[in-house]
Amino acid sequence: MVSRVPRPPKGPDTADAATRVWFALRPRDAVQVRDGRTFIAGAGGGARTRRPWPSTVAGALGAAFKAAASGGKPEPRTVRGPFLGRWDSGERRWHLAFPVPADVVPxxxxxxxxxxxxxxxxxxxxxxxxxxxxxxxxxxxxxxxxxxxxxxxDLWWGDDSMRDYLHHGTIGSDIRADLLTVERRTGIARQGRTVKHAHLYTSDFLRLREEPDEGWEFLALCELDPDLAPPPPGPVRLGGEGRLADLRVCEEHEGIALxxxxxxxxxxxxxxxxxxxxxxxxxxxxxxxxxxxxxxxxxxxxxxxxxxxxxxxxxxxxxxxxxxxxxxxxxxxxxxxxxxxxxxxxxxxxxxxxxxxxxxxxxxxxxxxxxxxxxxxxxxxxxxxxxxxxxxx
CATH class of the missing domain: 3.30.70 (Alpha-Beta Plaits)
Known part of the structure; x- marks a missing residue:
């Protein structure tokens, strides 16, 4: 979705208009984003797999912009997200999902x-x-x-429930916990191309919900300088282990909005x-x-x-x-x-x-x-x- 919006004042001056673009990242497989704590091979360690951080998605988008540029250091002014989005092929539009607020409890x-x-x-x-x-x-x-x-x-609800919560303080009826599935996999620690002796480990991966009638993806809203064009669709790295996701621009008619x-x-x-x-x-x-x-x-x-x-x-x-x-x-x-x-x-x-x-x-x-x-x-x-x-x- 591309539109012109004014930027907030930058000190005494006012910035020129920016282009707002929604991007979708569809993982080709489960993703792994560790929380940064120490990982101990064999014991699982203190590190845990988390949902992609904002910096994870910003890094993937930044690499896509850099690869598409002929020179300089192009990058979005801001990256806002990630959000979870469901593509509805019947309505041909996106539906956002948000973490259920912490003051809503069972x-x-x-x-x-x-x-x-x-x-x-x-x-x-x-x-x-x-x-x-x-x-x-x-x-x-x-x-x-x-x-x-x-x-x-790890609970989610839709954008309609989020709006009603913000406007009226009501609790939505569409709370769900099945949008992300944890997959535990066993691997072998290597040093270069050599397997370390007795270094088996387990690690968690996250997979977005995959159903015939539900296509979930990670979404991000970017503000671009007027002369910066979005990168073309294609694969980008998302998270660790060399995992790939397909990047594309969401069109204006797809109805995505906060x-x-x-x-x-x-x-x-x-x-x-x-x-x-x-x-x-x-x-x-x-x-x-x-x-x-x-x-x-x-x-x-x-x-x-x-x-x-x-x-x-x-x-x-x-x-x-x-x-x-x-x-x-x-x-x-x-x-x-x-x-x-x-x-x-x-x-x-x-x-x-x-x-x-x-x-x-x-x-x-x-x-x-x-x-x-x-x-x-x-x-x-x-x-x-x-x-x-x-x-x-």
Missing amino acids: AKRTPRSHDRWTRLRPRSVPARTDLGRDESLWLHANDAGKRDDRNER PKPPGRFPEGKVLVYLATPAIWRRPARDGGWNDTWSPPLPENARLVTAAIPGPEHVAGVTPESDGTFTNAWLRWAVPAGSVYLLRFTGPDPEGAAQDWAARAHGRAWGEEADNPDRDGRRLATAGFGLILTGTWT
């Missing part, structure tokens, strides 16, 4: 209940934490259960939903930057509470032209599906909330050109920390 099971879900709500309780935010509220529900196993942690934000934010209350993992950073005393669980808050806004399942390990490297890698890093990330509840103050809290949400919705926190954290901005433009905004009560 209800406690009783002899008369089955597959029932409930919503955590902010509540004031006489308790203190070590987070330094005594005014924060707790998220609570009398009938709340837990997402105990992997299937209940859910829109609400029109009003009563009492200045804004719900911030993470559509992709986020690496929030704050200034450190030594002049550097530290990773943190809390996002940089907009002016005149305070964090009321948050629902965060737990930290994730994210690793990355910078590929060189000779096939080697440099600048390896390992960071803590807040997982996709996390929820932050903000409340704006001041003379017009509802107006301030609406103005900020209009600027932030569908973008990554920290991608602005005036962000003093260069590495943080690079992570944001690669897709980390993309948010959708909604309301809460």
Whole structure:
């Protein structure tokens, strides 16, 4: 889908128009994206296979742009994603799927209940934490259960349910856990072309759901400079083990779009939903930057509470032209599906909330050109920390 949209102001100047293009990546086989922790051959190690990170998809797209260019260093201005998308051949359009928000949990099971879900709500309780935010509220529900196993942690629902959740706080009926399947495979560790003695290992791979009537793919939305053309369709590397995916551009008539934000934010209350993992950073005393669980808050806004399942390990490297890698890093990330509840103050809290949400919705926190954290901005433009905004009560 190609359209012209204005970029946000870049300091005193205003950038020229950008081209927005949706890309689809269809894996040819199961994919492997490790979380960056140590892998121990024979014992499985601490490393786990995860869904493709934003940097995984940004790297695949960047390589495709570079291979298609005749010179220079072309790359998208921003890459937003990845998302899961289902191609409906009957309607000839895409349907997006999103991680179920962390404040939507299974209800406690009783002899008369089955597959029932409930919503955590902010509540004031006489308790203190070590987070330094005594005014924060707790998220609570009398009938709340837990997402105990992997299937209940890796949950998805469609774009209609996501829109209703953001606008009205309702829980969709299409929650499912079968979009990604884990395949465990056994391999032999090698050194060059020689097999290491007694080095068998097992590793997990992820496979997108494959059914005759359901074609799932990874999707990403890119902003391109006006003179940068999308690369032609073809195979690109996605994840480890030399796995390939077929890249193509989604056409405008295929109807792909993110859910829109609400029109009003009563009492200045804004719900911030993470559509992709986020690496929030704050200034450190030594002049550097530290990773943190809390996002940089907009002016005149305070964090009321948050629902965060737990930290994730994210690793990355910078590929060189000779096939080697440099600048390896390992960071803590807040997982996709996390929820932050903000409340704006001041003379017009509802107006301030609406103005900020209009600027932030569908973008990554920290991608602005005036962000003093260069590495943080690079992570944001690669897709980390993309948010959708909604309301809460």
